[in-house]
Amino acid sequence: MSTLRLAVEIGGAGHHPGAWRHDDAHPGRLVDAGYHVELARTAERATLDFVAIPDTFAPPPAALPPSARGRLDAVAVAARVAPVTSGIGLVPTATTTHTEPFHLSKAIATLDYVSHGRAGWEADVSRTEAEARHFGRKHAAPAEDLYAEAGDAIEVVTRLWDSWEDDAVIRDVATGRYVDRDRLHPIDFTGAFFSVRGPSITPRPPQGRPLVVVRVDDDPAWVPAARYADVVRTSAPDLETARSFRARIRAAVEAAGRDPDAVAVLVDIATQLGRSADDAQRTWNELDRLGGRPWRPESSRFAGTPSGLADLVEEWFHEGAADGFVVRPALLPAGLTALADGLVPVLRERDLFRHAYPGRTLRDTFGLARPASRYAA
Amino acid sequence: MERPLKQIHLAAHFPGVNNTTVWSDPAAGSQIEFDSFVHLARTAERGLFDFFFLAEGLRLREHRGRIHDLDVVGRPDTLTVLNALAAVTTHLGLAGTVNTTFNEPYELARQFASLDHLSAGRAAWNMVTSSDAFTGENFRRGGYLDHADRYGRAAETIATARELWDAPNGRFTHHGPQFDIAGVFDVPRSPQGHPVLIQAGDSDAGRDFGAAHADAIFTIHSTLEAGQAFHADMRARLLRHRRGADELRILPGATFVLGDTDADAHERADVIRHQQVGPQTAIAFLEQIWGRDLSAHDPDGPLPDVDPDPDAVITRGRVRHGDPAAVAKLWRETAEAKKLSIRELVIELTGRQSFVGSPATVAAQIDEYVQSDACDGFILVPHLTPAGLDEFVDTVVPLLQERGSFRTSYTGTTLRDHLGLRRPDHAAGRAAAS
Incomplete structure (x- = not known):
C-alpha cells in the first residue's frame, strides 16, 4: 500500500466564500509575506506533503471588496516562502493559456533551486473571456483546446527542464570551455499553439523534473493528466x-505507458x-451566514x-x-x-x-x- | 558657499554571462545555486547598497552556429530569485531585468506588484525591449516586433502597467496600438505605489525613453567628461518631459579591482584581464568582428591579414557594437602602434576595469565622479561569484562613509527611500498615464 498524502491549499482568507468576513480571518494580510510564511511553516510543522498555492488571472469575485482581494502571483509567493522553510513542498498554480511555456519552465526550475528541490507546478488553464480580456491576444477557447494547449505547454516545460544534462557545466580550464555544449539540447517543439526552440536558459533543476500536478474535473483534462501528472487532483x-x-485515472495513466503507482x-x-x-x-453555519448563502x-x-x-x-x-x-x-x-x-x-x-x-x-x-x-x- | 556633498548610490550586479565573469578562478562559485545569490545580496546589504541587480537573457548565445561555451552559460529566472532574496534580506532593493517583448502588461504588472508586496517595498524593474527574432524562437509570439516599434512597445507597456497599479478598485481599460485590454487588476496598491523603473540604453531613443519614464538609468561607464555630458543631456531631456532633475538617478555600470597599494591593484587587474580573455576568448572576440572562422590563428600571434567579412553575423544573442569594418581598422591600427598580439590587443581594447587601485584611490575616484555630476553612483559588477563584492564592502564603503558621501545606515525601508525618490500618488499616476 502506498503512503498517505496530505496537502493543504492556502488561498484567500479560506476556502469558504464567507471566510473573509469572519473575525478570525486576516483578509488584509493576504499581501503580506509574513502571512504566507506562517501558513507554510504550520504546514511544515505538520509534515504535510505540500502547500498548494492557487492562482488565476480571473477577476476577483464581485462580492469581495478591494480590501479583501489581495491575490499575489503564486510562484512569487512560493519563492518568498522557500528560503524560510526546509521540508514542505511548494506547489504554485501557473496557467498555460496566456503565458509563455519558456517563462513557466525557468520560473518553476528556479523555484526548485531556491527551495533546494521542493518545487512542484500545478498546471491550469484560463477558461473565461474575462481572463482573455486581460491579455487582449485571443478570445476564450473551448476546454478541449485549452487542455490540448496545456498538454503542449507541459511537454515544453518538461523538455526544457531536461534540455541541460546534469553534468553540462564542466569548467574545463585547459580548453577554456565553461560548458559542454553537446550536453545542451534544443527541444525543437512545434505544435498547434506555439513553437519553442530551446534549450532553457536555466540549468537542470535539483529534482531533475519538479512534480507536475494536474486537476481533473473536466473530461479534456484527462489527456494531459494521464500523460504528464505526478499528482492528480480531483x-x-x-x-x-x-x-x-x-480506478479510471490509473487505467488512463497505464494506457499512456506510465506506472500508475507513481501517480x-x-x-x-x-x-x-x-x-x-x-x-x-x-462555525460552518456562521460562515454560510457571513457569505450570504449556504x-x-x-x-x-x-x-x-x-x-x-x-x-x-x-x-x-x-x-x-x-x-x-x-x-x-x-x-x-x-x-x-x-x-x-x-x-x-x-x-x-x-x-x-x-x-x-x-x-x-x-x-x-x-x-x-x-x-x-x-x-x- | 560649497554645496553639500551628494550622496552616492551603489548597487550590486550579479556577475553575468559574459567574459567579465571569471569562472576559471579557484574562488569562483556556482552561478546558479541560490547560496551564491544570498551571499552577494547579503554582502550588498551589509554595505548598505541601494539595490541588487539581475540581468536577463532569454536565449543562450551562439557563436559560429553553436552555443558559445567559453563564458558562463545559464542563469535562473529573475523574478523567482528576487522573491526568494526578499526572504533573506530586509532593506536591499531588488531589481530585475524583464523584457517587454515576450511578456504582457497584465502579467508583468502583477508580477512586479507581487514582488513589491512580498519585499515590503523593495522592487525595481529594469525594462528592456528586444526585436530579436533569434530570442523570439523561444516564444509563442516569435520575433514579430519591428525594431522601430521597440520603444513604442516599451512606452505603452509602462503606461499600461501604471494604469493597472493606479486603477481605482482595480478596474482598468486600455486601448492602444500595442495593447487593447480591460478588466480588473487583483493586486492591491503595493508599498512603493509603483516599483522603481530602471532603463538601460544609451541611444537617442533610449535616453528619451529614460527621461520620460525612468526613475534610474543604467548606462555604460565612460570618462568623467563623458559622464558629465551625459548627465547634462539627461537633465535637459528631463526638463523637456516636465520632470525635475532630482527625479532620475544616473548609475553607470562599473568594474573594479582593489589592492593594498595602487601598484598591487594594477598587477591584480592585469591577472584578471588575462583570466577574462583567455586564448580561446581572444579568438572568439576577433571572429565576432571579422565575421570569419579564425580558429587556425595563434592568439599570441599577429592579427590576420584578411579583412572582415562585412555581411557575416556569426554571433547571436549578444548586442553588436559599431560597424565591423571601422572597428577592425581601429583594432589593426592599435595592434600595429603598440605591437600587440591578438590576445593582448583584445585585453587592451575590451578588458579595462573602471576602477583600479587601493581602497583609498577607488573611494576617491568614485566620489569624484559623483560630486562632479558625472553620475549619481554606480552599479558595481564584480568579476567573481559569489565573493567578488566582499573586499569592496569591507574596505571601500567605510572610506566613502568617512568622506561623508555614503550612508552609515539605511534611513528608510523602501527602495524609493534609498534612492530619494517620491512615492507616486494615484492622481499623478493617472495623469501621466492618460
Missing part, C-alpha cells in the same frame, strides 16, 4: 465517486474542525472533530478511493492550525502519517526517483 462528493475516478490521486476536501461536531458545524463545495466537505476527519481519511485511503487529500480549510489560518494540532497528531497515533520528512526534496517525500534527462545519452 473533486469527489463521496467515496464511491472517488474510488471509481481513481498520486488526491481528492479535495473542504474542512472545518472543532472541539465537537456541533462546534464545527456552528455554501456546499463540489467536492467532499467535512465539518466535525479531528478524529472524525481522521476516520474519513483512513476509510477513503484504505478503500482505495484516494492516495490522499488536498485539504481546503474553510477558514485560514485557523483551519490549518487545526489540521496541524488536531488531525495530524491523530493520524500519527494511528501510524497513518509520517512524523518527519523522509528526505530533502519533494520527490523524496513522494518516494519518486530523480529522473534522468530524456536527452542524456
